[in-house]
Amino acid sequence: MSFLQPILLVGLPLALLPVIIHLINQHRHRTVRWAAMMFLLDAKKMTKGLARLRQLLILAMRVLAIAALVFAASRPLAGGWIGLAGGKADTLVILLDRSASMEQRNLETGESKRSAALERLAGLVDTTGHHSEIILVDSATLSPIVLTDAQALNDLPETGATATAANIPAMLRTALDYLETREAGRTDMWLVSDLRQSDWNPGSGEWETLRADLAARESLRLFLLAFPGIEQENLSLAIREAKRQRAPEGWRLVLDLVLKRQGPGAESGDSEVPVEFTINGTRTVENFRVSGPELVLLGHSLPLSPGNERGWGRLDLPADDNPADNTAFFVFDEPAPRKTVILSDDPLSAEAIRAAAASPTEPGTTCEALVLPSNAVAQVPWQETALLFWHAPLPQSGSADATLLQQHVASGRSLVLLPPSDEGGAGLFGVKWGDWIGGSEEPLPVDWWRTETGLLANTRSGAPLPVAELGVFKTRAFSGEILPLLRLKDDHTMIARVVTEAGEGSSGSSSGSVYLWGTLPRADHSNLATEGVAFFVMVHRALEAGANAVSKARSLVAGKGVLGDDPEVRLLDGLDPDGAPVSPGLAAGAWESGPAGGETRLLALNRPESEDDPRVLTSEALETLLAGVDYRRIDDEVGSGSSLASEVWRAFLVAMALALLVEAVLCLPPRAEGETPNPLKSAT
Amino acid sequence: MTHDFLDPAVLGKLLGLELNARQPMIGNVAGRHRSPVRGSALEFAQYRKYVPGDDTRRLDWRTWGRTDRYYIKEFEADTNLRLCLIVDTSGSMGYGEPGSTRLDYARRLAGTLAYLAAQQGDATGLYSGSAGFQKETPPRRGPRHLGVLLDQIAGLESAGETGLIQAIHDAAEKIPQRALIVILSDLLFPPEPLREAFQHLRFRKHDVSLFHLLDRQEIDFKFDRPTRFLDLEGGPSLLADPQLIQRRYREAVQRYLGAIDEIVNHSHVDYHRVFLDEPYDQVLARFLLGRNPKTSRSAR
Numbered sequence: 001m002s003f004l005q006p007i008l009l010v011g012l013p014l015a016l017l018p019v020i021i022h023l024i025n026q027h028r029h030r031t032v033r034w035a036a037m038m039f040l041l042d043a044k045k046m047t048k049g050l051a052r053l054r055q056l057l058i059l060a061m062r063v064l065a066i067a068a069l070v071f072a073a074s075r076p077l078a079g080g081w082i083g084l085a086g087g088k089a090d091t092l093v094i095l096l097d098r099s100a101s102m103e104q105r106n107l108e109t110g111e112s113k114r115s116a117a118l119e120r121l122a123g124l125v126d127t128t129g130h131h132s133e134i135i136l137v138d139s140a141t142l143s144p145i146v147l148t149d150a151q152a153l154n155d156l157p158e159t160g161a162t163a164t165a166a167n168i169p170a171m172l173r174t175a176l177d178y179l180e181t182r183e184a185g186r187t188d189m190w191l192v193s194d195l196r197q198s199d200w201n202p203g204s205g206e207w208e209t210l211r212a213d214l215a216a217r218e219s220l221r222l223f224l225l226a227f228p229g230i231e232q233e234n235l236s237l238a239i240r241e242a243k244r245q246r247a248p249e250g251w252r253l254v255l256d257l258v259l260k261r262q263g264p265g266a267e268s269g270d271s272e273v274p275v276e277f278t279i280n281g282t283r284t285v286e287n288f289r290v291s292g293p294e295l296v297l298l299g300h301s302l303p304l305s306p307g308n309e310r311g312w313g314r315l316d317l318p319a320d321d322n323p324a325d326n327t328a329f330f331v332f333d334e335p336a337p338r339k340t341v342i343l344s345d346d347p348l349s350a351e352a353i354r355a356a357a358a359s360p361t362e363p364g365t366t367c368e369a370l371v372l373p374s375n376a377v378a379q380v381p382w383q384e385t386a387l388l389f390w391h392a393p394l395p396q397s398g399s400a401d402a403t404l405l406q407q408h409v410a411s412g413r414s415l416v417l418l419p420p421s422d423e424g425g426a427g428l429f430g431v432k433w434g435d436w437i438g439g440s441e442e443p444l445p446v447d448w449w450r451t452e453t454g455l456l457a458n459t460r461s462g463a464p465l466p467v468a469e470l471g472v473f474k475t476r477a478f479s480g481e482i483l484p485l486l487r488l489k490d491d492h493t494m495i496a497r498v499v500t501e502a503g504e505g506s507s508g509s510s511s512g513s514v515y516l517w518g519t520l521p522r523a524d525h526s527n528l529a530t531e532g533v534a535f536f537v538m539v540h541r542a543l544e545a546g547a548n549a550v551s552k553a554r555s556l557v558a559g560k561g562v563l564g565d566d567p568e569v570r571l572l573d574g575l576d577p578d579g580a581p582v583s584p585g586l587a588a589g590a591w592e593s594g595p596a597g598g599e600t601r602l603l604a605l606n607r608p609e610s611e612d613d614p615r616v617l618t619s620e621a622l623e624t625l626l627a628g629v630d631y632r633r634i635d636d637e638v639g640s641g642s643s644l645a646s647e648v649w650r651a652f653l654v655a656m657a658l659a660l661l662v663e664a665v666l667c668l669p670p671r672a673e674g675e676t677p678n679p680l681k682s683a684t
Numbered sequence: 685m686t687h688d689f690l691d692p693a694v695l696g697k698l699l700g701l702e703l704n705a706r707q708p709m710i711g712n713v714a715g716r717h718r719s720p721v722r723g724s725a726l727e728f729a730q731y732r733k734y735v736p737g738d739d740t741r742r743l744d745w746r747t748w749g750r751t752d753r754y755y756i757k758e759f760e761a762d763t764n765l766r767l768c769l770i771v772d773t774s775g776s777m778g779y780g781e782p783g784s785t786r787l788d789y790a791r792r793l794a795g796t797l798a799y800l801a802a803q804q805g806d807a808t809g810l811y812s813g814s815a816g817f818q819k820e821t822p823p824r825r826g827p828r829h830l831g832v833l834l835d836q837i838a839g840l841e842s843a844g845e846t847g848l849i850q851a852i853h854d855a856a857e858k859i860p861q862r863a864l865i866v867i868l869s870d871l872l873f874p875p876e877p878l879r880e881a882f883q884h885l886r887f888r889k890h891d892v893s894l895f896h897l898l899d900r901q902e903i904d905f906k907f908d909r910p911t912r913f914l915d916l917e918g919g920p921s922l923l924a925d926p927q928l929i930q931r932r933y934r935e936a937v938q939r940y941l942g943a944i945d946e947i948v949n950h951s952h953v954d955y956h957r958v959f960l961d962e963p964y965d966q967v968l969a970r971f972l973l974g975r976n977p978k979t980s981r982s983a984r
Contacts, residue, residue, distance in 0.1 A: 026910055029923060034913035035776035035786070035872055036902040039940065040922055043932035051928045 011070045018062035054666055061663035068656035070487035074549050089221065092177050093135045094121055097161060097193040098586075099166035099606040102323035104141075104194070104229070106637075114161060115229040117151045117192040120225065120636065124190075125150030139166035139199070140586045141560050144178040158562040163324060163558040163588035163607035166199035169206040179220070186219045195228045195617045198610035200625065202617065207625055214629040222356050222631035228616045229637055233263035235317050235326065236272060242320040242330035242555060243603070244309065246364030251304040253279065253332055259288060259295040259313070262614045266293040274318060277302065278573075280311035298460045309334065310553070312590035312602055325612055329573065329590045331602035333553035336365040338543050339384045344391035345374045349418065352521035352529040353389055356539040367543070377401050382408060386546035387539075391418035391520075393425025394433065402428055412549030413512040414542045418520060419476035427471040429498045429514050431480030436494055437518075443471030449486040454497060455515065455538040456485055465534045475518035482516065489643040494518040496539070513545055552603040558586055562605065563586050569593045574603075686800050687834045689791040694965040701972040702799050705765055705864045705891045731755045765806040766823040768859055768890075769794045771837070772869030774846035775917035776842075779870070779899060780960060786897050787842045790868040792964045793895055795837050795864060800972075802830040810836050811855045813847050820854070823863065833842055845917045847875050852881040856888050866894045875943045882951035893954040893971070896944065900959050905933045 003009060034040065093120025111119075119370040125134065134147040134631055140162045153159055172191070181522040193199065214222060240256040259273060270291045277284045278378040279302065288295060312331045340357035344350040350371045354580065359361060372379055374392035377400075388408060394417070395401035405428065409415050417431075424433025438444050449456045449467045458464050475494050482496035498514035519526035520537055528535040548554050556562050563569050563585040584591070594600035617625070622633070734743060734754035744757040769795055777787040798808045802825070809823030810833055821836055839981070848869050855865065867883055871878070885892045907926035914921045926933075940955075948955035958967050 027922070029910040031912045031913050031914060031921075032907075033779065033916055035779035035870060035899075035916050036937075037913065037915045037917070037919055037922065038872060038874070039902075039905075039936040040913055040924065040929070043929040043937040044922065044924055046932045046936075055925075055928065179894050 003076050005074045008070065008074040012067065014070060015063045015067035017066060018059055022059055032473065041058070046658065058663055058666045061659045061666065065656045065659040065663065068652045068659060069084055072656065074651035076648050076652065091133045091135060091187040092125065093137065093179070093187060093189040094153070095191040096136060096138045096191065096201060097139045097166045097168070098138050098159070098162045098164065099199055100163050100198065100324040100611040101194050101322070103161050104228050104322040107321055112161070113194055116636065117225055117227065118159055121192070122150045122153045126290045135175070137171055137178070139171055142170055142174045145212050161324065161604065162586040164586055165473060165608045165611055166193070168193060168200045169204045169210055169379045172210050173206060174216070176210070179217070188223065190220050190223045190225055192225045195622070196613070197227050197615045198613050200537065200617050202621055202625055206340070211626065211628055222629060224631055224633045226633055226635050227637070228635060234320050234322050236260045236262070236322070237275065237317050237326060237328050238609045238612060239315065239328040239330050239555070239606065242332055243302065243333045244335065245362060249303070249453065250306065251309050253302045253304050255300045255302070255330065257291055257297040257300055258609065259297070260612050261290055276316040277313065278316070279304070279313040279494065280308050294566040300342045302557055310602070314573060314590070314603065324607065327588060328606050329588055329604040330555060331553040331590055331604040333551065333602055336547065336551045337368050337384070338386050338547045339381070340369040340387045340389070341368070341385045341544055342369065342371045342389040342391070343374050343377065343380070344418065346391060346421070346520065346522070348522040349391060349520040351443055353539065356532065356536045357387065357543060359536070361540050362670040377404060384550060385413060386550050387414045387416065387543040388418045389418055391420065393420045393423050394428040396426040409512040409514055411512065414515070414546030416515045416517055416542055418517055424667055427480070429480070429670050431478055431482060431498055431516060434477030434479055436474060436476050438472065440473070443473050444475065444488040444492065446470055447487050447489045450484070455495065455541045456534065465537055466531070467534050469531050470534060471531070472519050472525070474525045478516050478518065484505065512549060513542070515542060545553045555604045555606065557608045558588055558605040560585060563591060563593065565604065568595055687795060687838055689788065689795045689838065690799060690834070692865055694796060697805060697965060698796065698800060698968055698972065701969065702976060703765070703767070703797065703804055703972060704975040730758050732758060765801065765804070766859065766861065766863035767797065767801040767806055767808045768823055768855060768863045768865045769798060769808065769810050770848070770851055770855055770865060771812040771840060772846060772848045772868045773809065773840050773842050774848070775843050776846065776870050776872045778842035778916055779867070784960070785842070785900070786870055786960060787840060789897055789960050789964060790797045791837050791840060793868055793968065795834055796835070796964070796968055798830060798833050802827065811851050812840055813851050820857070820858065849877045849881050853884055856884040856890070859888065859890065862891070864891045864893065866893045866895065870895060870897050871944060875940065879947045879951065882947065882953055886951060892951070894948060894956065896955065896957045898957065898959055900961060903937055905930050947980055
């Protein structure tokens with residue numbers, strides 16, 4: 001329990017006064033020479049139980065009354081749900097989940113989970129008095145900020161709404177690292193979260209070290225302020241892809257949409273959902289019938305009027321309890337040429353790839369392919385290249401070639417690493433080439449491939465690619481942190497994607513993808529070139545992913561630094577739910593970068609689709625994640641109006657009054673004095 | 685040895701009262717008390733039919749003249765009285781301030797009664813003691829014996845546990861003829877054995893009187909703060925808060941006194957509950973007057 005005047009607690013030993021007085025009284029007894037011991041023994045025997053209990057109760061009530069008085073004078077604090085055990089900490093660390101799902105609101109009060117948490121925490125700091133230091137770590141920036149005033153919590157840009165996801169393990173790590181460097185003393189750490197599984201990432205390998213580090217800090221108390229409420233009948237909307245296509249009648253906009261329903265009735269029943277389309281300021285409304293929890297609408301086409309070949313737009317759902325997932329932004333422009341560079345000294349492989357990469361897949365798009373020798377890295381047009389095939393030993397990490405490749409990927413472009421024929425080279429991107437496998441005339445059969453995502457995912461219509469027809473005679477093994485996309489017999493991974501720190505490498509991420517192909521499109525290695533469907537699709541999917549980075553209209557997931565260092569970034573349209581200033585890149589919206597009047601690029605920022613996943617951590621899962629960590633969970637609800645701490649001195653005064661009342665009742669003689677038996681009257 | 689427990693003023697005041705037995709006594713010399721044996725006293729007792737062997741000098745010729753039948757005329761025989769004092773000398777008899785303890789009070793009563801009996805020409809004896817220590821002086825007459833007896837009364841000391849029950853049984857066995865037994869005790873022990881002891885005395889045809897000596901504090905139990913009670917009979921001491929146990933204490937006293945009353949009534953004991961703050965001359969006067977046939981009848 002916390003106290004506003006803890007110094008007064010030094011008076012707590014005064015509660016022992018009744019006991020001390022009682023003992024002194026007992027010690028100060030007088031001594032009498034007595035003859036009638038037989039009556040005394042009888043009386044003592046008969047009064048041993050109840051009288052003793054009564055006396056103890058009286059003493060206890062007196063002690064309780066004084067203790068309650070001292071406690072009341074110390075101005076104790078207690079939470080709306082629980083008492084906050086312990087005293088005031090030296091440092092208060094607030095870990096704020098600012099993910100889009102935290103914008104769920106109470107429709108009556110308009111209060112969101114995030115704003116409710118901020119209000120509770122500000123109230124807690126105000127009520128408990130100032131901590132020597134208040135540190136804020138928000139999920140969007142992961143940068144510790146020192147606050148001077150609790151009220152600043154509500155006004156800071158670092159506490160505003162965002163369209164980002166949260167990475168709870170990273171937040172905890174940031175806070176722990178900060179505390180480690182500052183050598184903070186007694187610390188209260190308040191973690192605010194809606195317990196979304198996607199934010200907590202229970203599969204992360206970071207949790208093990210986090211648990212150990214949290215448990216090792218004895219001066220740290222972890223409080224989890226949770227808002228696990230599930231939205232009631234919430235609708236969310238996401239755009240997976242928006243692109244401009246040429247049609248016979250002119251340009252058109254093709255959108256891939258996902259509509260999700262949450263709530264009790266999401267699994268059954270149909271509902272008509274009106275979606276408002278805004279393209280370059282022009283609004284139209286279209287109704288969609290949603291059956292079940294999800295509607296995936298691929299290739300939804302909208303005609304673009306002349307003059308609107310370039311622009312931005314947004315899709316809006318009717319207002320519900322989470323406004324952050326009702327809107328999705330998109331931008332579109334003339335597709336940039338999809339340029340592929342093949343760095344290879346193997347003409348057979350290079351030609352097969354060039355042929356596939358140079359063939360356009362859609363009308364209106366231009367595909368180019370350039371083959372260069374493996375030692376001609378300097379000739380690569382990095383700015384225009386969407387996809388690079390690297391058919392050479394992996395360069396040493398830190399070398400100029402390695403840095404160029406890393407920058408290429410970091411800018412959102414795609415890289416395919418092909419197996420060098422002889423030496424594998426050093427390790428890069430956390431992967432390394434291994435030994436060659438196969439080499440006989442019998443092909444290695446395909447055992448499994450990933451169909452839901454990646455280069456070999458099923459087509460939009462759901463049909464699988466003819467991957468099973470592939471024949472692989474020779475493949476090279478590789479090792480590292482990878483996501484397998486295709487495995488051969490005997491568990492040999494042939495195609496994989498490198499798992500990078502930037503995330504899953506999806507199209508919306510600002511970072512590009514790195515793929516590993518264990519075989520080559522030449523006859524002595526595989527029939528990729530001859531059975532070309534799968535090969536063609538793989539090349540163009542990698543190319544399409546990288547093309548987004550070189551496109552003039554690019555869709556990205558909101559996040560810190562996603563807009564880059566360009567100082568000339570202008571907001572075209574965006575979500576500003578609270579009217580609070582939000583750092584560029586963290587809120588959903590349509591942006592334009594580049595000098596005004598010059599060549600500019602369009603950017604659409606949206607929340608990650610994982611934020612629409614309503615699954616929350618179960619208590620058991622949370623216990624597992626924080627096993628061995630001393631933490632206290634406080635479940636709150638938006639709009640409950642409760643507070644984390646409030647003064648409860650009145651309760652102690654009431655307790656004191658009750659104790660005195662009970663003491664008075666117990667002190668009453670069991671019978672009036674006149675009714676005390678008179679032995680002489682009765683006996684004679 | 686000084687006999688300061690005897691107050692000449694009290695003795696002078698009480699000398700006018702007779703010490704009587706409630707029933708005929710059997711003495712060995714002539715005295716002022718009735719005897720169950722017919723004798724030559726002046727007081728007529730009864731007529732009875734003549735049987736051969738009776739002394740013809742005791743025939744009532746006037747009755748023969750009126751009824752033509754032979755009757756013997758019998759008269760009361762007056763004899764002396766044996767006063768046996770049984771004094772409890774257990775440790776509890778030492779209760780009270782020095783000089784005015786319960787035993788001091790018992791000394792005054794016993795000494796005064798012995799003096800009064802001796803003045804009437806009656807024999808007096810003393811039985812006293814506590815557990816494991818008994819002292820007895822058989823009843824005798826004469827001023828010399830009175831001096832010895834008073835010395836013994838003066839030398840009584842209170843100590844140890846009570847031995848009153850044993851002393852009563854011993855006295856009942858050792859006193860050969862009817863006597864007036866006066867018991868002086870606080871009776872602070874479970875009362876039930878008293879019943880048998882009194883019946884023993886009654887079986888021996890003794891006239892039993894009991895002076896139950898109590899202090900008012902022992903009844904009222906009025907203390908205002910925790911007190912350690914030291915047992916006068918050597919038992920363990922007891923620390924108690926009297927306010928907590930007063931009620932139960934009084935209930936125990938009430939049950940005890942009720943039991944004593946029942947026993948003395950059943951045993952026809954002349955019972956006197958005496959509080960130590962009462963003047964002993966008044967106690968004795970009440971006792972003597974209660975035994976005087978004339979005053980007790982008029983009082984009745």
